[in-house]
Amino acid sequence: MNTLDGVMVIGLTGQTGAGKSTVSKVFVQNGFRLIDADAISRHVVARGSHCLADLQECFTDRILTPDGELDRQVMASIAFSDHHKLEMLNTIMYPYIMGEILRMIHRFSQQNHKLILLDAPTLFESRADDFCDLIISVVAKPELRMQRIMERDHISMAAAKQRMEMQLTEEFFRLHSDTVLENNASFSELRDAAQELSAKLICYYETEYGAFV
Numbered sequence: 001m002n003t004l005d006g007v008m009v010i011g012l013t014g015q016t017g018a019g020k021s022t023v024s025k026v027f028v029q030n031g032f033r034l035i036d037a038d039a040i041s042r043h044v045v046a047r048g049s050h051c052l053a054d055l056q057e058c059f060t061d062r063i064l065t066p067d068g069e070l071d072r073q074v075m076a077s078i079a080f081s082d083h084h085k086l087e088m089l090n091t092i093m094y095p096y097i098m099g100e101i102l103r104m105i106h107r108f109s110q111q112n113h114k115l116i117l118l119d120a121p122t123l124f125e126s127r128a129d130d131f132c133d134l135i136i137s138v139v140a141k142p143e144l145r146m147q148r149i150m151e152r153d154h155i156s157m158a159a160a161k162q163r164m165e166m167q168l169t170e171e172f173f174r175l176h177s178d179t180v181l182e183n184n185a186s187f188s189e190l191r192d193a194a195q196e197l198s199a200k201l202i203c204y205y206e207t208e209y210g211a212f213v
């Protein structure tokens with residue numbers, strides 16, 4: 001159990017395009033509070049932020065749009081084409097992202113919300129797994145994930161491949177997770193599996209610790 005009184009943090013992770021968002025929606029419908037690391041990673045680089053200034057210092061003005069926003073396409077093309085550059089990006093951003101995740105866990109805890117889902121594609125790289133009581137990975141075949149992210153993000157096959165190659169392997173996710181959800185078939189199968197898992201976790205929580213808000 002998390003060191004915060006009675007709070008259970010469930011980590012949700014997996015490679016790009018695996019289907020974490022679908023799973024997180026089901027958990028939220030069932031009463032979990034959501035911490036979305038992708039959303040936080042957008043928030044911490046808002047125009048004028050310290051994090052964006054740090055990125056600018058490291059990667060120069062080419063990562064900024066004329067309006068002073070982070071040019072995500074340029075940043076992606078730099079970071080996902082070179083392991084060293086990605087490492088630099090992560091080193092700059094993770095402390096900001098982790099700070100916000102911890103703040104949200106505390107805030108939810110103070111509001112008496114006991115069940116928290118932390119959706120973070122880079123859960124292990126950022127060491128956010130340290131905050132988790134249990135880790136769920138969503139996995140799917142690479143060809144399906146590639147197709148899905150090309151359609152979702154309107155990116156080329158080359159860009160999709162590049163991003164996929166920069167991530168931990170499926171085997172790593174399987175080895176380091178408590179539970180794995182497979183997403184090689186329909187949405188409804190994934191939703192059913194997520195529904196069953198979230199019900200089990202709620203049941204476990206209520207048996208061990210009483211009602212959650």
Ligand SMILES: CC(C)(COP(=O)(O)OP(=O)(O)OC[C@H]1O[C@@H](n2cnc3c(N)ncnc32)[C@H](O)[C@@H]1O)[C@@H](O)C(=O)NCCC(=O)NCCS
Nearest residue numbers: 015016037038041072075076079090093097121122166167
């Ligand atoms: C490089 C950036 C600007 C590209 O932005 P873009 O809008 O194209 O992608 P978006 O942020 O929506 O991410 C889409 C997916 O890419 C993958 N991804 C993103 N960052 C990383 C990373 N550092 N390492 C591996 N995969 C990553 C994830 O699967 C993520 O869900 C952005 O991803 C970023 O700031 N990444 C660093 C922060 C990070 O690690 N975020 C993940 C949550 S902690």
Ligand SMILES: Nc1ncnc2c1ncn2[C@@H]1O[C@H](COP(=O)(O)OP(=O)(O)OP(=O)(O)O)[C@@H](O)[C@H]1O
Nearest residue numbers: 015016017018019020021022121148152185186187
């Ligand atoms: N079983 C499925 N059948 C068809 N499309 C799917 C299925 N599961 C997910 N998708 C679609 O694939 C895309 C990727 O799914 P999702 O956004 O949930 O992935 P993710 O794990 O959150 O990835 P990322 O780490 O890149 O954010 C989405 O557009 C989603 O609607």
